[in-house]
Each structure stands twice: as C-alpha cells, then as structure tokens.
Amino acid sequence: MDLSEYRKDYLKDGLTRANAMEDPLKQFEHWFQQAVDADYPEPNAMSLATVDTNMQPSIRTVLLKHFSAEGFVFFTNYQSRKAQDIEANPQVSILFPWITLERQVIIKGHVEKISREESEQYFKSRPHSSQLGAWVSNQSSVVLNREFLATKLDELDKEFKPGEVPLPEFWGGYRIKPESFEFWQGGPGRLHDRLYYSPAPNNSGEWSIERLSP
Template structure:
C-alpha cells in the first residue's frame, strides 16, 4: 500500500466546549488519567522540541515526571543537546501523541531550572540503576562503542556499592511554564475537534479558550 493511500476514520469520541475544564492543567490531568485507565503504553511520554543557535529544531521523547499549576517537569543531563539549546533559547514545545485514543496535546512555554532541593528529592527517589545510569552517561556526547558506556556503569556500580549515590552536578530538572495548551480529538470525516488555551498577558488568573479549525 502506498503511504498516500493510508488513512482511517477517527470515530472514538468527540470534544465539545462544555466538556472542557476551565484550567488546562485540570483538563490535561483528566486526559492523562483516562490514558492510564485506557492502558496506553507510556502515557507520560512526550516529544520535547528545542531549537539550536542556528534555528534548527530538534525533537526527542522524554518522560513527564510531574505536572501541576506551576508547570510540567522533566529531568535530564544538563550537558545534553536539549539542555544546551535551552541555555540560549528557553522556549520549548511538548507534544503527547496518544494515538490509540485519537488524542493529542500540544504545549508551548518557557523553561526554568529546578532548585537543587527539587533535583535531590527526585534523584534519591529513583532506582539505584537509574541513578548510576545518570552518572555513567555523558548524554549526547560521541562514544566509540556501547562497551564504553557499560564499562563506566560497572565501574560506578562498584564505586558506589556501599552508601548513597550523590546527585551529579551535571544532572537536573526543568519546569515548563505554559503559554498555550491545545487539545486535539480525532473526528469523523477529518472534522477533528481542537481547542486551545492561551493565558492573557494582563490577566494571569484566567485562560482564553478557543476552538480551532481542524
């Protein structure tokens, strides 16, 4: 089959204005819980898009680790490619592709670094294997072979065999402060339902909600 011939109907659900929560974070949490209850694989997985100093966009999959009215949180190596991008351009885009539910959520905003206390609280909650992996990988750097990475991991495992593993100075989290949040629900005959929340600059307590053409 040709790619141009691949298509299907979207008919699982619909989204109406009266269905929406007034706060987009509440609406996101409602959809996230529904994705979890649906049994969706990796419902917290999101595409994170950043832009380098030449204007070249990059995307990668990252796991959401917290969300509340303060923003969306993820963690990474602070020397990684995305972290370097965010140093000179703190604008970011997130995308949750919940295909099985015929839903998408798209978020734009700006990032701020988490505090050392926030980083430590989450790092110490991770499994020891994940803590060691954070130390072992100089994320986004070139390595000659996988064996180099595995060798470093085993070296660190022996080094930290006894006692707690400290938080690496090159590891931490970001909080995305939301500027807009769009909810997309697939619809029949390609008449999809799209609603976007935008926070007015002068009134930070309310969100403008608009329906978008599909």
C-alpha cells in the same frame, strides 16, 4: 512506499466547548488519567521540541515526572544537546501523542531549571541502576562503543553502593511553565476538534478558549 491509502477514520469522543474544562491543567489531568485508566503505554512520554542557536529545531521523547499549576517537570543531563538548546532559547514545545485514544495535547511555554533540592529528591527515588546511568552518560557526546559505557558502569557500580549514589552536578530537572495548550480530538471525516487555551488578556489568571479549524 506509497502510504496514500493508509488512513483511519476517528470515531471516538468529541471535544466541545461545552464539555471542555475552563482550566487547561484540569483538562490535561482529566485526559491524562483517562490515558492511565486505558492502560496506554507510557502515558507520560512526551515529545520535546527545542531550537538551537542556528534556529535548527530538534525533537526527542522525554518522560514527564510531575505536573502542577507551577508547570511540567522532566529530568535530563544539563550538558546534553537539549540542555544546550534550552540555554540558548528557553521557549519549548511538548507533545503528548495519545494516538490510540485519538488525542494529542500540545503545550508551549518557557522552561527553567528546578531547584537542586527538588532534583535531589527525585534522584533518590530512582532505581540504583538509573542513578548510575546518570553518572555514566555524558549525554549526546560521541562514544567509541557500548563496551566503553559498560566498563564505566561496572566501575561506578563498584564505587557506589545502593543508597549512596550522589546527585551529579550536571544532572537535574527542568520545569516548563505553560503559555498555551492545544487539545486535539480526532473526528470523523477529518473534522477534528481542536481547542486552544491562551492566557486571558486581562491578566486575571484565567484562560481564553478558542476553537481552531481542523
């Protein structure tokens, strides 16, 4: 299939140094809220890239559940493939592909586990079925068939009543501490706007902002 003629010109808002915020977290929050206001589907869906011990990259979509000055939080099985990658190499990258808004945000940083108390607080807020799902899935492992998972889910549903499902030892959250941000806004004629934020060299807590060639 030849896709060489499949293209679209980007004609929405531009991103300039003048209209960009000094703090990348505030810029992210502004864009995120605009995605929410535009009814963008799953605006908190992000592609998470990791690298294993053989330097083999992997990427998958996870859901952002909280962000603040401390970092970006997501939850997963601590025995999963992504968790094994993180254990070997805690440097990761995430991508928010807000395509219909002609935007994307790339964040690179160091990831670490959050406290069990934080994980438990979030786990208790999940629907009962999702709590059971965390127990059922030995994430990334091979299973015989879907019926095996359904049977296991049914057994756990009988064992745990709503409100009584404990947090599994093997499940919890990670926090990505940003080390750089890149905000991309599509532009006409492929002259896209790209602003790259990195920590200022004076360790002042401020950020340097550079425009990158599209």
